[in-house]
Amino acid sequence: MAELRWLRTGLFGRPAYWLSMVIVIGFQIPVDGWLTKLNAPIVLYNDEQITGWRFPWDIPVEDFVFGFALVTGVLLAWERLRPRAEEADRTSARQRDEVDH
Structure with missing residues (x-):
């Protein structure tokens, strides 16, 4: 919702985002499946707190x-902050050049 209303980074239109989601699910299924298997669970859930x-x-x-919300949130923050970081790098490089000359 934040991406569509406020951030507008274009993340959802990038193939790299969807590839990252495939990678996440590729690791999440075997790990989460092992942790939550009903015949010998390592992680237990309160049945009143989940849909079942x-x-x-x-x-x-x-x-x-x-999992998807967590990874998407991190990627959105990264995308949103990246232009600021790039501008700070350019400003810093410009200041170094001025000192050198």
């Missing part, structure tokens, strides 16, 4: 939403 929908390998669907 699990797919695949007993992974609560909320874990996918959380």
Whole structure:
């Protein structure tokens, strides 16, 4: 929602974003599946706090939403702050050049 209303970085239109989501899910399924398997769970959830929908390998669907939101939030912050960091680098380089001359 923040991307569409305020940030407008264009992140969702980039193939690199969607590739990163494929990479995230590629690691999330085996790890999360192992952690949340119902026959020998390492991580337990309060049934009142989740929908109870699990797919695949007993992974609560909320874990996918959380994982995608977390990675997307970091990438949006990175994209939003990047132009400022690049401008600061240019300003710093310009100041160094002025001192050298």
